[in-house]
Amino acid sequence: MTRSENTTSVTKRHRKALLAGVFGLAIAGVVAGQFVPPANTPAFAQITTSQPAGTFSFADIVEKVSPAVVSVKVKKERNDQVAMGDDEGGLGGNVPPQIEQFLKRFGFGQGGPGGPGMGPRGPRGPGGRSVVGQGSGFIISADGYVVTNNHVVDGADEVDVTTTNGKDYVAKVIGTDPRTDVALLKIEGAKDLPWVKLSDTAPRIGDWVIAVGNPFGLGGTVTAGIVSARGRDIGAGPYDDFLQIDAPINRGNSGGPTFSLNGEVIGMNTAIVSPSGGNVGIAFAIPSETVKTVVAQLRDSGTVARGYIGVQIQPVTEELASGLGIKDAEGALVAQVQPDTPGAKAGLKSGDVITKVNGEAIKEARELTRKVGMMKPGTQVQLSVIRDTKPINVTLTLGQLPNDKVAGRSGGQDEDDGGPLAKDLPRLGLQLAPAKSVQGAGSEGVVVTGVDPNGAAAQRGVKTGDVILKVGDKAVSTPKDIRDGLAAAKAENRKAVLIQVKGEQGIRFVAISMDTKAKG
Structure with missing residues (x-):
């Protein structure tokens, strides 16, 4: 061996030793730091490890938490032609319509990819038949309270849960909350069951997570990944605050838990985005904070009051x-x-x-x-x-919070707005009429009876039939009031003026830039 070759060999050995040392320190830090359980963690979930330095495995955590994860099987007597599950690649059963709409924004829908939903279809017969679907859940108390998704058990006539050791139990639906897609079940006559704790601490982006569930009916399946993002709004409802994770999640994982490295539940799996019907690394979980708040009310009263x-x-x-x-x-x-x-x-x-x-x-x-x-x-x-x-x-x-909310709707007939706006004011591009002069428009405000698609107001979403209630902080009842409001904002050197508009979606503010000048 030449001197040069010998030097190269020594350098490689040193590099490997250095990398091994750094890796060993990093893993040791994880084992020593992250695996120390808090004092209030359930006894069965206390995580300890005797792994040799320089190695890493999720096995100790999985061994402790898996007994509390269950497969959820639901049965319904149905007379229609809609099954609770779906064939390969479908959305799965009873997926909330808001989530389905979110998936369709990515080009997905029924017959294509979608949320994890439930498992395969069960036996079907003509007329009234039993339809079986499957999902996941997890036990949160020794006396048998189980958390899962609302869309897993929605409309179920019978619910059974199966633990990872194969024991079957009958469960009762205590309460559901469609707004957050959370449901609470109770295993009848249960005691001394293994259970897991909902975390009090939100995970950080990049934290390790472990998902356990029942994908495609394969109970007790474990996958791992990281928290990809927090605070995701997927259009499922007004309380969206999803964790995004890249741990492989598939149909049947709905309602299953996602664990942190200390064995606490940081989220409940609810939906995936999938062009193929399988996992592509984009899954959404309801944060433990939301689950905990909803479950507390369901446990107390069976309903959620907001x-x-x-x-x-x-x-x-x-x-x-x-x-x-x-x-x-x-x-x-x-x-x-x-x-x-x-x-x-x-x-x-x-x-x-x-x-x-x-x-x-x-x-x-x-x-x-x-x-x-x-x-x-x-x-x-x-x-x-x-x-x-x-x-x-x-x-x-x-x-x-009332159960039902109704948004107002306005309409009107086209009329002239009463004259051009001054040259130094924004050109709204609207035809206007006093609301009291338009049948069905009410007595307050000014109705938009025509919209120039190239005007400033149209660019801010103002439509024919909308009613302008205020310009700035002044109520308006005529087109002249609107011009006066624009002039007042101009005199105050405002960069934009706020216009309060009532439309199909209720009342909102629209900002019109004062730099948008009239063309003459």
Whole structure:
């Protein structure tokens, strides 16, 4: 061997030794740091490991938590032609329509890829028949309370659960919450069952996770990955706050748990995105915080009662922030305050921006919906609000969210807006008429009877039939009032002016840039 070859060989050996040492230290850090269980972790889930230094395995964790993971089998007597499961690659059974719509935005749908849903179809017969579907779940108490997805057990006449050691139990549906897709079951006559704890700590992006469930009816299946993202809104509902994970999840994993490295449940698997019908590394889990809050109410009363302020809100965009005269495009903008609600009684006003709830920052509008919706009616909360560019505090007691909400709708006939806008004001591109002059439009505001598709208002989503209620902070009843409001904003050197509009989706604010000039 030449001197050069010998030097190269020594260098490679040193490099390997260095890498092995670094890897060993990293793994030792994981084993020594992450595997120390908190004091309140269930006894059976205490994780210890005798793994040699420099090696790593999920085996110790899986051995401890798997006994608490169950396969959920549901049976329904049905007379229609819709089965609870679906053939290879389908959405699975009873997938919430909102999630299905989300998947279709990616080009997926029935007969194609979708959520994990339930397992394969069960036996079917003519007329009234038994339809069987399968999902996953996990035991959260020694006396047999089991958590799964609402869409797994929705409409079930009979529910059975099977543990990883093959024991079968009959379960009763205690309560369900379609808004968050959470359901609570109870194994009848159970005692001393193994159980797992819902985590009190949110995972970080990049943390290891382990998923255990019943994909395609193969109970006790274990996969691993990391947390890919947090706070995902997939359009499933107003309380979306999904964890995105890349641990392989497939049909039948719905309702199954995702564990952290200390053996606690950090989320419940609910949906996947899949062009092929199989796993491609994009799965969504309901955070343990949401599951814990919902389960507590289901356990107490079988239903979920949500907190309610009584305001319609919208996100604060950069343009809206400019129009409001505030620095940051954060918080929830109050578009409308419903009469005789907690918000109205506490003095909230249209145009207020809610920035904090009990001292916790509200970065975007849906955070307010989620935080308030997870609180019980009767809870007293303090809101930090920006009103007319000044911070104020508002204290109120939450009411109970009504089951049904109806959005107003307006219409009108085309009429001229009463004359061109001044040259130094924005050109809205609208034909307008007083609401009281348009049948069915009510007595407040100005109806949009025509829209120029190239105008500033059309670019902000204003449509024929919408009703303009305010320009800035002034109520309007004629087209002239709108021009006067634009002129006032111009005089105050505003970069944008806020227009309050009522349409099919309720009341919202629209920001019109003051730089959009009339063409003549």
